[in-house]
Amino acid sequence: MFTTVISPRFLETDALGHINNTVLPMWFEASRDPIFRMFSPEMDTTNWKLMLASYNVNFHAETMYGTDVEIHTYISRIGNSSFDVLQECWQQGIKTVSGTTTMVHFSHQNKKSQPIPAHVLEQMKEHLLPANQ
Amino acid sequence: MFTTVISPRFLETDALGHINNTVLPMWFEASRDPIFRMFSPEMDTTNWKLMLASYNVNFHAETMYGTDVEIHTYISRIGNSSFDVLQECWQQGIKTVSGTTTMVHFSHQNKKSQPIPAHVLEQMKEHLLPANQ
Amino acid sequence: MFTTVISPRFLETDALGHINNTVLPMWFEASRDPIFRMFSPEMDTTNWKLMLASYNVNFHAETMYGTDVEIHTYISRIGNSSFDVLQECWQQGIKTVSGTTTMVHFSHQNKKSQPIPAHVLEQMKEHLLPANQ
Amino acid sequence: MFTTVISPRFLETDALGHINNTVLPMWFEASRDPIFRMFSPEMDTTNWKLMLASYNVNFHAETMYGTDVEIHTYISRIGNSSFDVLQECWQQGIKTVSGTTTMVHFSHQNKKSQPIPAHVLEQMKEHLLPANQ
Numbered sequence: 001m002f003t004t005v006i007s008p009r010f011l012e013t014d015a016l017g018h019i020n021n022t023v024l025p026m027w028f029e030a031s032r033d034p035i036f037r038m039f040s041p042e043m044d045t046t047n048w049k050l051m052l053a054s055y056n057v058n059f060h061a062e063t064m065y066g067t068d069v070e071i072h073t074y075i076s077r078i079g080n081s082s083f084d085v086l087q088e089c090w091q092q093g094i095k096t097v098s099g100t101t102t103m104v105h106f107s108h109q110n111k112k113s114q115p116i117p118a119h120v121l122e123q124m125k126e127h128l129l130p131a132n133q
Numbered sequence: 134m135f136t137t138v139i140s141p142r143f144l145e146t147d148a149l150g151h152i153n154n155t156v157l158p159m160w161f162e163a164s165r166d167p168i169f170r171m172f173s174p175e176m177d178t179t180n181w182k183l184m185l186a187s188y189n190v191n192f193h194a195e196t197m198y199g200t201d202v203e204i205h206t207y208i209s210r211i212g213n214s215s216f217d218v219l220q221e222c223w224q225q226g227i228k229t230v231s232g233t234t235t236m237v238h239f240s241h242q243n244k245k246s247q248p249i250p251a252h253v254l255e256q257m258k259e260h261l262l263p264a265n266q
Numbered sequence: 267m268f269t270t271v272i273s274p275r276f277l278e279t280d281a282l283g284h285i286n287n288t289v290l291p292m293w294f295e296a297s298r299d300p301i302f303r304m305f306s307p308e309m310d311t312t313n314w315k316l317m318l319a320s321y322n323v324n325f326h327a328e329t330m331y332g333t334d335v336e337i338h339t340y341i342s343r344i345g346n347s348s349f350d351v352l353q354e355c356w357q358q359g360i361k362t363v364s365g366t367t368t369m370v371h372f373s374h375q376n377k378k379s380q381p382i383p384a385h386v387l388e389q390m391k392e393h394l395l396p397a398n399q
Numbered sequence: 400m401f402t403t404v405i406s407p408r409f410l411e412t413d414a415l416g417h418i419n420n421t422v423l424p425m426w427f428e429a430s431r432d433p434i435f436r437m438f439s440p441e442m443d444t445t446n447w448k449l450m451l452a453s454y455n456v457n458f459h460a461e462t463m464y465g466t467d468v469e470i471h472t473y474i475s476r477i478g479n480s481s482f483d484v485l486q487e488c489w490q491q492g493i494k495t496v497s498g499t500t501t502m503v504h505f506s507h508q509n510k511k512s513q514p515i516p517a518h519v520l521e522q523m524k525e526h527l528l529p530a531n532q
Contacts, residue, residue, distance in 0.1 A: 007432070009425060009428065009429040010280060010281070010286075010428060010429070010432075010435070010444075011287075011288045011289075011425055011428055011429075013280045013444065014277055014281070015178035015179075015181075015276070015279035015280070015281070015283045015331065016178070016181055016241065017281045017444055017445070018281075020277040021158065021185045021188070021277075022155075022158040022159045022162055022277045023277075025154065025190075026155045026408060029154070030410075033406070033409075036409070042465075043464065043465030044465075045148035045149070045409075045412065045464060046148075048148075048149055051192075052154045052192060053191070053192060054189065054191040054192060055190055056187065056188065056189035056190075057158075057187060057189075058187040059185060059186060059187060065281065065442065065444060066441075066442035066443075066444075140296065142295065142296040143295060143296070143299075143311075143413060143414070144292055144295055144296075144413055144419040144420075144421045146311065146413045146414035147409060147410055147412045148409070148412035148413070148414070148417075148464065150311055150312070150414045151414075153410040154410075155410045156410075159275060159277055162275065162276060162277055163273065163276070163277075166276075169276070175332075176331065176332035177332075178276075178279065178283055178332075198309065198311060198414065199308075199309035281444035281447075282444070282447055282507065287424065287428070287451045287454070288421075288425045288428055291420065291421040291456075292421045295420070311414035311415070312414075314415055317458075318420045318458060319457070319458060320456060320458060321420070321455065321456055322453065322455035322456075323424075323453060323454055323455075324453040325450075325451060325452060325453060374415065
C-alpha cells in the first residue's frame with residue numbers, strides 16, 4: 001500500500017461547504033505517482049507508458065477542508081496488460097471516499113496495449129490489496 | 134435527453150496533449166445543471182436538495198482541445214429517493230467518454246434521503262434513456 | 267472586443283458560496299481562444315506560438331453560480347513581440363472581475379521571443395481597447 | 400516566511416508539457432493557509448474573516464511535473480485593514496513564479512472591512528519580507 005498525505009485546498013470546497021466530488025479523481029491521480037514511477041522512473045511525460053481506461057468513485061462521508069487526508073493506494077487486480085488500482089481517502093479515522101481505476105500499459109506511439117513488464121509486476125505485487133495476495 | 138455544448142479549455146489538456154481524465158466529472162457535473170434546476174428552480178446553493186453517491190467514467194477515445202464537445206445527459210434509472218444519470222461526451226461524431234452518476238434526493242438539514250417529489254418525477258420521465266422508457 | 271459566454275460551474279464555487287478567486291484565470295484563458303487562433307488558426311498545440319509572461323486579476327464584486335457570465339476581451343497594448351489583453355467578467359450588468367494578461371509571441375523550439383507577424387497585428391487592431399485606438 | 404512543499408499533479412500540466420499558468424493561484428492560495436489560521440484558528444469556513452481584493456502572477460521560468468516545488472510566503476505590506484502577501488514558487492533552485500496577493504480583513508456578515516486585530520499583527524510581523532522589516 002502507498003500512503004499519500006494531501007492538504008485539501010480551500011478552492012476544492014464548494015458552496016455546500018465540503019470538498020466537491022470532482023476533486024477526488026485529482027487526488028487519486030496524484031496518489032498514483034508511485035505507480036507511474038514504476039513504468040517511467042524518470043517521470044518523462046514525452047515517453048508516457050500508461051492509459052486510463054475507466055474509474056469509479058464512491059462517496060461514504062463528507063470530506064472537509066482544514067484537516068489533512070490520507071490516500072491509501074493498492075493494486076487490486078493484475079491482468080496481462082491492464083491492472084486495477086483501489087484507492088481510499090481517509091480523514092480523521094473515517095473512510096470518506098473510495099474508488100477503483102483501470103489502467104493499461106500502452107504505447108502512445110503505436111496506440112497499442114502491451115504486456116506489463118516483469119520488473120514492474122514484481123513491484124506491483126508488493127502493493128497488492130491484502131485480500132488479493 | 135439534455136444537450137450541453139462545452140468548449141474544452143487549454144488548461145484542461147495535460148502533457149499527453151489531450152483532455153485529462155479528471156476533467157470529465159467537471160463537464161458532467163456542469164451538464165447536470167438542468168437536473169439541479171428540477172429540484173431547486175432558483176439554483177439556491179443554501180437550500181440544496183441533492184447528494185452525489187457515486188459515479189463511474191469510461192474512456193473510449195481521446196478528447197481534444199480545439200473543437201467543442203456535446204454532453205448528452207439522460208435519466209437512466211429512477212428509484213424511490215435516488216436516480217442514475219447517464220452521460221456521454223461526443224466530439225466530431227465520436228463518443229469519447231461515458232459515465233453514470235448516482236444522485237440522492239437528500240435533506241442537508243436532516244442528513245436524510247427523501248422520496249423524489251412527484252412533480253420532479255414527471256420532469257425526469259421526459260429525459261429517460263430510450264431503452265428504459 | 268471578443269465576447270465569451272461562460273456558465274459558472276457548481277464545482278467552481280467555494281465554501282463562501284460564490285465563485286472562488288482561482289477560477290478567473292481559467293475563464294480568462296478560455297476566453298483568449300480567439301487570440302490563440304490568430305497565431306495558430308489550426309489550434310495545433312504541438313506548434314504553439316505564445317507564452318504567458320504575467321497577469322493580474324482584480325475583484326470588484328462576488329461572482330455567483332446560477333447565472334451566466336460574459337467575458338469581454340480587448341487588446342490593450344501592442345508591443346514588438348508582446349501584447350496585453352484586458353479582460354472583464356460581467357454578470358447581470360455588474361463588472362465583477364477584471365484583469366490584464368501579458369503574452370509574448372514566442373518560439374517554443376528556439377526559446378526566443380519573435381516579432382508579432384503583420385497579419386496578426388491587423389487582426390489585433392480590430393479588437394483594441396477603445397481608449398487605445 | 401512560511402514554506403509549503405507541493406507535488407505538482409500530472410493533471411496540472413497542459414499540452415505544452417509543463418504546469419499551466421492557471422495552477423499557480425491555486426498553489427498560492429493553498430500556501431496561504433497559515434495566514435487564514437491567524438484569523439480563523441479553527442479554519443471554520445462558516446465564519447471566514449478574509450476577502451481577496453486582487454493578485455498578480457509573474458512567470459520567470461517553466462515549472463515542471465515530476466519534482467516538488469517549494470512555495471515561499473511572506474507578508475510584504477501591512478495596512479489598517481488590508482495586507483499584501485508575496486509568494487514565490489521555487490523548483491530545483493530556480494524561482495519559476497512569483498506573485499503578490501492583496502487580502503482584506505472583512506466581515507462577510509456586515510460586508511465591511513475591519514482593522515486587523517493586534518494579535519494577528521504580531522503574528523504577521525514575524526513573517527514580514529526582510530526588506531520591509
